[in-house]
Amino acid sequence: MVPTPGKAKARDGVQPCGPHSVQLRFATGLTSEEYVRQQAWRSATLSHCPLHPKGGCGFARHTPYERVEPPGCLVARYYCPEGHTTFSLLPDCLASRLSSTLADVEEVVEAVESFDESREVLAELLRPDIGRQCALRWMRRRTRAVSALMVTVVGLLPSVLSGCERTLQAFRAALGATRALPALRERVADHLPYLPPPVGFGPRSTPRDRRPGPGQQEGGADPPRPET
Ligand SMILES: [Zn+2]
Structure with missing residues (x-):
């Protein structure tokens, strides 16, 4: 390791x-x-x-x-x-810039992909502890991050992902992996400093939701300031 x-x-x-x-x-x-x-x-x-x-x-x-x-x-x-x-x-198991594991992020995004009812209903099901609006932001932060990541990595792995539907299920099949996000971190390891979270270590792709609001419990994902 x-x-x-x-x-x-x-x-x-x-x-x-x-x-x-x-x-x-x-x-x-x-x-x-x-x-x-x-x-x-x-x-x-x-x-x-x-x-x-x-x-x-x-x-x-x-x-x-x-x-x-x-x-x-x-x-x-x-x-x-x-x-x-x-x-x-x-x-590899942990998400960057989100207080979640990559497996948990993948689970949330997959739930959004497959849920038939409204996102409001799903958000309250997934995070009944933080209220609807906070739950929606929590869910949206994950779906936006993974969507941005998918767009970027297709260009990095054209022989594997070109023409692939932008869903986690399709990415898993193309990558031959049980979990797409940890597999992507390994496959695009050389590009991680410039790729968006939760797989990459670069800045977020979306300007919104940069800071967690009250009750969003996003702290602790990034390292604290060094002790100098
Ligand atoms: Zn040095």
């Missing part, structure tokens, strides 16, 4: 002007339950600083950060003091 420092190569020699955080892939076939049970963040390692491959920058393991979901889930981090940059190693 070796992390893939996707953004690292592009950032070689670059000196960031302020403290910031970079997400890297922790390639693992573990489910979120297995990841938590095995405390697999302990085995997520970076052999050297992505910014300074030759060393000498004080690069070291940093305290892990805790996700809201799933409970008990930590994410390994490293810190480069010279580059003022924290690197977090996100396992």
Whole structure:
């Protein structure tokens, strides 16, 4: 289980002007339950600083950060003091920029794809705890993110996804995977720094819903600011 420092190569020699955080892939076939049970963040390692491959920058393991979901889930981090940059190693089972697992995001989007009644009814069924409007935003954030991702990855995997219907069921069949989103993270690993969440580590594609509203419980998905 070796992390893939996707953004690292592009950032070689670059000196960031302020403290910031970079997400890297922790390639693992573990489910979120297995990841938590095995405390697999302990085995997520970076052999050297992505910014300074030759060393000498004080690069070291940093305290892990805790996700809201799933409970008990930590994410390994490293810190480069010279580059003022924290690197977090996100396992393949977890969504980026959403407090969910990729499997949970896929389940929600699949429910939207197959539900015959209104989205309001489905939103209240899926999230009866946060009220209709918050539940709709919660659901919409997931469907929009996955839709944007699907459009982007078709161009990256034309031999696999060209002509594929933009549904998770069709993507799973084309990818030969039981879950499309974790499979996509592996298949487009080299592009993750520039791809939208929940699979990629780049910015969201949609300008709306950038900040969670009251009761949306989206905190904890991204790493907190580094302790400097
Ligand atoms: Zn460094």
